[in-house]
Ligand SMILES: *[C@@H]1O[C@H](CO)[C@@H](O)[C@H](O)[C@H]1NC(C)=O
Ligand SMILES: *[C@@H]1O[C@H](CO)[C@@H](O)[C@H](O)[C@H]1NC(C)=O
Ligand SMILES: *[C@@H]1O[C@H](CO)[C@@H](O)[C@H](O)[C@H]1NC(C)=O
Ligand SMILES: *[C@@H]1O[C@H](CO)[C@@H](O)[C@H](O)[C@H]1NC(C)=O
Ligand SMILES: *[C@@H]1O[C@H](CO)[C@@H](O)[C@H](O)[C@H]1NC(C)=O
Ligand SMILES: *[C@@H]1O[C@H](CO)[C@@H](O)[C@H](O)[C@H]1NC(C)=O
Ligand SMILES: *[C@@H]1O[C@H](CO)[C@@H](O)[C@H](O)[C@H]1NC(C)=O
């Protein structure tokens with residue numbers, strides 16, 4: 347077990363934020379100096395850059411309000427630190443390479459498959475950094491079900507996935523956000539879509555399948571949880587999980603979101619895993635039966651887009667739930683979003699009461715099913 351670099355930087359940042367508040371309350375004390383800060387990911391270029399301290403409790407929310415009143419003071423400090431950090435940067439190889447070099451394995455010993463979101467995020471000190479928007483890809487399906495267990499009997503490494511959403515402008519949790527995810531199965535096939543490049547095109551029954559797709563509403567901590575399986579891979583892409591965040595959604599009696607195909611999203615993103623974790627999963631069955639070549643995070647252009655913004659980190663923190671990878675993985679992250687944004691979603695198909703219905707318009711022009719799709723637009 348070891349301390350991750352990001353974890354260390356986050357801890358330092360937390361110390362800075364607290365210090366900033368304390369400094370203001372005690373004007374006699376000297377502010378921390380840039381020399382106190384080790385090299386790391388501290389900033390976003392955006393003028394909106396602010397930092398949060400996540401603690402699920404009311405107490406800490408109030409404390410964060412107090413911290414927010416120190417924004418001006420803090421921004422001055424952060425600006426000072428930003429300059430120091432730039433000067434100290436040893437490498438000009440970009441933010442994504444910092445993320446690639448960071449291990450996201452956690453030293454937490456309190457996580458089990460039964461851990462609740464409030465326990466997972468209880469002492470979270472993640473930075474409040476806007477997650478970059480990336481392509482929705484060719485295989486989003488509208489009309490999916492609100493449910494926590496997405497497994498639908500798919501074989502693979504169990505994945506317990508938690509995320510906490512925060513508002514980039516206030517650094518407060520975003521409650522009542524509908525977090526949607528989808529990923530391919532252990533042999534690289536997405537449910538709900540019949541297309542060249544997505545498994546067996548002759549198998550029309552896949553249009554009705556919903557495996558590894560679903561939606562959950564965030565709770566009072568801005569957090570939600572899924573049980574799914576660790577994604578496999580397909581040609582040209584690193585292992586990833588797609589994310590769409592919907593707000594102001596209406597839930598229908600059949601546990602779907604009203605008009606989900608035509609409602610803008612406040613975030614469209616993708617989540618990734620450490621390469622050494624992927625290697626462990628890929629060595630296990632049935633992942634090992636997949637003959638498509640693996641694309642690593644370092645080779646994946648969408649990984650670079652998600653990670654190559656100062657402070658953003660699309661890689662999930664995780665613990666293994668047992669001695670062997672087959673026992674499962676518990677993974678989590680914080681995702682900061684702009685709740686006033688509106689990004690276009692484009693669906694490959696719709697899941698309806700009559701089963702899956704392909705969106706021919708979307709699938710035409712998708713070529714060989716290679717990753718692509720419409721770029722999100724604000
Ligand atoms: C785990 O790592 C954090 C920093 O990321 C550190 O503060 C903490 O002491 C470590 N805990 C254990 C039990 O090693
Ligand atoms: C987080 O909240 C709990 C109460 O749920 C509190 O006991 C704890 O001190 C808080 N942690 C921090 C680091 O403030
Ligand atoms: C999770 O909860 C179930 C039901 O209470 C229990 O049977 C199981 O042992 C628990 N698992 C862990 C790892 O605590
Ligand atoms: C959270 O912080 C509290 C107070 O420091 C501590 O008692 C508790 O063990 C921590 N929980 C986790 C999950 O680290
Ligand atoms: C999730 O559903 C699968 C069946 O698809 C089942 O085997 C598994 O036990 C369920 N997981 C949990 C945590 O309930
Ligand atoms: C992945 O999904 C496809 C489409 O349903 C299926 O043919 C394939 O067998 C699945 N992979 C595994 C390992 O079950
Ligand atoms: C959500 O609803 C609030 C309150 O009606 C509104 O201010 C906001 O613009 C809406 N956001 C989106 C993305 O529709």
Ligand SMILES: *[C@@H]1O[C@H](CO)[C@@H](O)[C@H](O)[C@H]1NC(C)=O
Nearest residue numbers: 580581582637638639640641
């Ligand atoms: C997989 O990679 C190897 C080595 O780079 C290459 O020779 C082979 O053509 C690739 N296979 C596919 C299906 O792309």
Ligand SMILES: *[C@@H]1O[C@H](CO)[C@@H](O)[C@H](O)[C@H]1NC(C)=O
Nearest residue numbers: 489598600602697698699700
């Ligand atoms: C859910 O209800 C809506 C509205 O009646 C309908 O359009 C949709 O097809 C239904 N979806 C499913 C999966 O039953």
Ligand SMILES: *[C@@H]1O[C@H](CO)[C@@H](O)[C@H](O)[C@H]1NC(C)=O
Nearest residue numbers: 550551553554699700701702
């Ligand atoms: C999909 O499900 C619908 C509704 O249950 C059914 O009518 C249809 O035959 C199914 N299609 C396939 C290809 O299995």
Ligand SMILES: *[C@@H]1O[C@H](CO)[C@@H](O)[C@H](O)[C@H]1NC(C)=O
Nearest residue numbers: 689690691720721722723724
């Ligand atoms: C987003 O969707 C709106 C409404 O359909 C459309 O007018 C706009 O052109 C779309 N933007 C992009 C970049 O596709």
